[in-house]
Amino acid sequence: MIFDKVLSTINKYNLIENGDKIVLGLSGGPDSVCLLHILNRLKQQKNIEVYAAHLNHQIRGIEAQKDALYVSKLCEEMGTTLFIKSIDVPKYCEEKGMSLEEGARKLRYEMFDEIKNKTKSNKIAVGHNLNDQAETVLMRIMRGTGLQGLRGIEYIRDGVIIRPILDVERSQIEEYCEKNNLNPRIDKTNLEGIYTRNKIRLELLPYMKDNFNSNVIESIVRMSNNLKLDSEYIEQEAEIKFKEVCNLLEDSVEVDLKEYVDLHEAIKVRILRSSIKYILGDTNFIDYKHIEDILDLESDTKIDKKIILPRGIFVYRKKESIILTNKEIIVEDIEFKYNVPSNGFIKIKEIREIIETQTMSIERYKSTRADKASKVFDFNKIKGGIVVRSRKQGDKIKLTMGSKKIKDLFIDLKIPRDDRCKVPIILDEQGIICVGEYKVSENYKIDDKTKEVLKISFKKL
Amino acid sequence: MIFDKVLSTINKYNLIENGDKIVLGLSGGPDSVCLLHILNRLKQQKNIEVYAAHLNHQIRGIEAQKDALYVSKLCEEMGTTLFIKSIDVPKYCEEKGMSLEEGARKLRYEMFDEIKNKTKSNKIAVGHNLNDQAETVLMRIMRGTGLQGLRGIEYIRDGVIIRPILDVERSQIEEYCEKNNLNPRIDKTNLEGIYTRNKIRLELLPYMKDNFNSNVIESIVRMSNNLKLDSEYIEQEAEIKFKEVCNLLEDSVEVDLKEYVDLHEAIKVRILRSSIKYILGDTNFIDYKHIEDILDLESDTKIDKKIILPRGIFVYRKKESIILTNKEIIVEDIEFKYNVPSNGFIKIKEIREIIETQTMSIERYKSTRADKASKVFDFNKIKGGIVVRSRKQGDKIKLTMGSKKIKDLFIDLKIPRDDRCKVPIILDEQGIICVGEYKVSENYKIDDKTKEVLKISFKKL
Structure with a gap:
């Protein structure tokens, strides 16, 4: 029965293909031992090769030694090639400043990869079960997670790491081991978050079973499997939009x-x-x-x-x-300053603009057509030479309501910061005559007494 | 502080609009009392009217009486119009065969609706809090749920039922009541799933707090709020596709x-x-x-x-x-039977088809062009009159490999069941000559000895 269940999981998620070479992580505990036995039964049917990999972590000296002995004997009986690597994990973790959990996990997967390369294998099989799945989801819920996290452990990751017994309950696995006289080692140091996971396994889930729902494990796993679909769909749509909307530099x-x-x-x-x-x-x-x-x-x-x-x-x-x-964007301010003729034009190469000026009598001005790209001033109110330059700190202009900082004006006009240095400021020796095409000073406006007019036009190069 | 939090919830989810008239469910417990106090403070600012509604459920005679007295006094002090309805809920539930929880809930919402109509109100406010939210989500997880269920309690449902204190923790609500001398009644019968919810509140969540994450309530609620977005998005996309892909009859x-x-x-x-x-x-x-x-x-x-x-x-x-x-589709079989002339045509109105026949010498047949819509037979192998009719149970035809049931032939040809009665079967007194254009019998094929040919053509009307 459990064999059929595992086979159906394998087919549903396409975990094993004909001709696969698989490295199995074999701790000696019920999960990995059961998985080895099942993979062995599948050898012919699926035309696969199976290698076992065992890490002697040296955490509990004698016990670790016994684990290694047990898996050696088991693999010999089953005719499975076994690789054993012995590493002083506690020492390694101390040196690297890692927790035992982190360190053992890292070393285990490094070993899997090594043996995978050595044997030219293409898959790594690990023995997580249905209870692990429920425990993982529950742990994540308590710690805070999102849709992605609620998916729980994946049946297959990156096309390499496979978990064929993820749909089987722990009790069924133990039963299977007993029936087949496998005598697995009882894993006294479950290295994965010993404390938390054991609490969930031995206290929290049994409490939930007794008080709320005797099928709580199945309920959580079913939820997780359904959410997998939803999560997959949203991630897929988001990926499409990410590519559409984002420019990747x-x-x-x-x-x-x-x-x-x-x-x-x-x-x-x-x-x-x-x-x-x-x-x-x-x-x-x-x-x-x-x-x-x-x-x-x-x-x-x-x-x-x-x-x-x-x-x-x-x-x-x-x-x-x-x-x-991940790089701070520093916008270099553009700076420029030019003298402006009262009748002629000046090219500002820094901002690719031309400023054209023209002086004329008020009569002539009145006879010309209105021109939106130009600003006009009373020429006789201008004192000294005319200058065009980029803005400076402290610049002010006289408006109807009084004096205003150019900086505040830019904010009001919603001119982006990077563009502000590109606005030509025109001045005489008394102060600012106008701020580009945006604003003209009260002090130079034409009135009843104006005789001569200065017309300033702004053109993009 | 809690006032600001509630205000921010109200604004974020647009729970209350200017000029709303709100019926508040007032049990007398801390949640609803706190909510009444807060809504009262918002009266001016939001230009709202608030009515309180209390159900005397008569579940614990004396205590229920005291609850009613307490809310009367409170509303008097606050100047809030109060409606009290007294119903023998236990009796009602017994008559209707409902649980106390179901019955009380149904009667409460019926009362809310009634008072909403009477006062011409447009909203109903109820006092669920952050802990209720976490408890609900946890309960659903244990019982099994999907993305929709993980959204937890809604801030606003159908634009009518609002829950302004859903972001506030129970302890803060109790503190608020104390600070404002509100002396709420301690709710001895929390009618909503008394047993389950109290277990979650008093045992499960405290255990999780102590052993896994002291912020477990916030973690669960944050997860739920994030999933709300995801759920909303998928539901929205699915709704669009539902309309695109489905024909609604x-x-x-x-x-x-x-x-x-x-x-x-x-x-x-x-x-x-x-x-x-x-x-x-x-x-x-x-x-x-x-x-x-x-x-x-x-x-x-x-x-x-x-x-x-x-x-x-x-x-x-x-x-x-x-x-x-929700209606069984019964397809009425079409039945027909007509004599077929050996040179002429017959119209089958039931299936809107014409069958045309032609007899000719083998020499003439050989000189005519091949014609895919026609079948040809050795005319001298045919005995007696020719008939066309709809299929009958037990019909068989002689093929190269032997005799075959017409039913199996239809299955092989993937002809949908409903269409099978529309295939014209042509027979003589010995048996089936051909099955529409699909298959001809071995028994009538032309051979070296054939002198006269019968050509049968099928045309759609």
Whole structure:
């Protein structure tokens, strides 16, 4: 019965293909021993080869030695090639500053990879079961997770690591071992989060079974399997949108706001995570709070805002995009200064603009057509030479309501910070005559007494 | 602080709009009392009117009486109009065969609706808190749920029922009541699933807090809020596809397979649920197993299959669609029988076809062009009159490999069951000459000795 169940899992998720060469992680506990026995039975049918790999972690000296002896004998009986590697895991962990759990896991997978290469295998089989699945999901729920985390352990990861007995309950596995006289070792140090997982296994789940639902393990696993579909669908859609909406550059991602703003927030959140993953390789230490901060940049009131996330990620709100990058963007200010003739033109190469000036009598001015790209002034109110230059700190202009800082004017006009140095400021020796085409000073306006007019036109090169 | 939090919840989910008239469910417990106090403080700011509604459920005689007295006094002090309704809930439940929980809930919401109409209100406010939210989600996880269920309690349902204190922890609510000298009644019969919910509240969550994560409540609620977005997105996409792919008829839904098959399973599952909901009004008693059975109908090997779901739902796999309906589809067999002239034609109105016959010498036949829509036979092998009729049980035809049942032939040819009675069977007194254009009998084939040929042509009207 359990054999059929495992076979159905293998077929459903396409875990094993004809001709596969599989490295099996064999601890000597019931899960891996049962899995070895089942894979052996499948050898002929699936035309596979199976190698066993055992890590002697030297954590409990004598016990670890006994584990190694047991798996040697078992593999001999079964005719399975066994690789044993002996590493002083406690010492390794101390040196590397890792927990025993982390260290043993890292070394185990390193060993799997090594043996996989040595034997020219293409798969690694590990023995997680249905209870592990429920425990993992429950642990994640208690610690906080999202849709992705609720999917639990994957049946197959990256096409390499497979978990054929993930649908089988622990009790059935133990029964199978007993029936087949396998006498597995009782795993006294389950290295994976010993404390937490044992508490869930031995206290929390039994309590839930007794008080709420005797099928709580199946319920949690079924939920998890259903959510897998939902998660897969959203990730797939988000990936499509990520590619559509984002411009991927070296070390940075530019999110095009025009297409982005109308997407559903569930998709936006994933696009932002994918962007960060693109830059950093993963999204560790980037919490939901940070993503929310980026979401908030969408509003037009946030143009020119910059936020800094952990791990050196800078996020810039530009006029039509959000840029995520791990390099600070330093915009070099453009600076220029030219004398302006009162009748003629001057080319400002820094901003690719031409300023044309013309003086004429008020009569002639009145007879010419209105011209939106030009500004006019009372020429006799101008004192000294006319100059055009980029803005300077402290610049002010006289408006109807009084004097105003150019900086505040730029903010009111919603001119992005990077563009402000590109606005030509025109002055005489008394002060600012006009701020590009945006604003003219009260002090130079034509009135009843104006005799001569200065006309200034702005043209893009 | 809690006031600001509630205000932010109200604004975030747009729970209260200017000028709303709100009926508040007031049990007298800390939640509803706190909510009344907060809504009162919002009266001016939001320009709202608040009415309180209390159900004296008569479950614990004296205590229920005290509850009613307490809320009367409180509302008097606060200047809030109070409606009290007294119903013998235990008696009502016994008569209706309902649990106390179900019955009290039903009566409470009936009362809310009644008072909402009487006062011309547009909202009903109820006092669920953050702990209720975590407890609900945890309960659903243990019992088995999907993405929708993990969303937990909604902040606003159908634009009417609002839950403004859903982001506030129970302890903060109790603190608020104390600070404001509200002296709420301690709710001795929390009618909602007394046993289960109290166990979660008093045992399970504290155990999780102590052993796994002191912020477990916030973690669960945050997970739930994030999943809300995901769920909303998938439901929205599925709704769009449901409308695109399904033809909605009276009491039945026709799923167009051409567009349906390429959709993601997460969407398919929802389309099928929506179809059932369209027919029945809800999907109660329709389990995941049933949906899986419908998913399986997709395969072309399932053409003509019918499955029956609970609550009288029939699902038919047609050639190009899946039909869900609450009426059994009974296809009336078409029956017809006509004599066929050996040189002439006969119109079969039942199937809108014309059968034309022609006899000619073998020499003449050989000089005519091949014609795919016609079949030819040795005229001298035919005995007696020729007849065309609809198929009958037991019909057989002689083929190269021997005799074959017409029924099996139809299956091999993948002719849908409903179309089988429309195939014209042509016979003489010895047996079947041919099955429409599909197959001719071995017994009537032309050979070296053939002198006269019978040509039969099939034409659609």
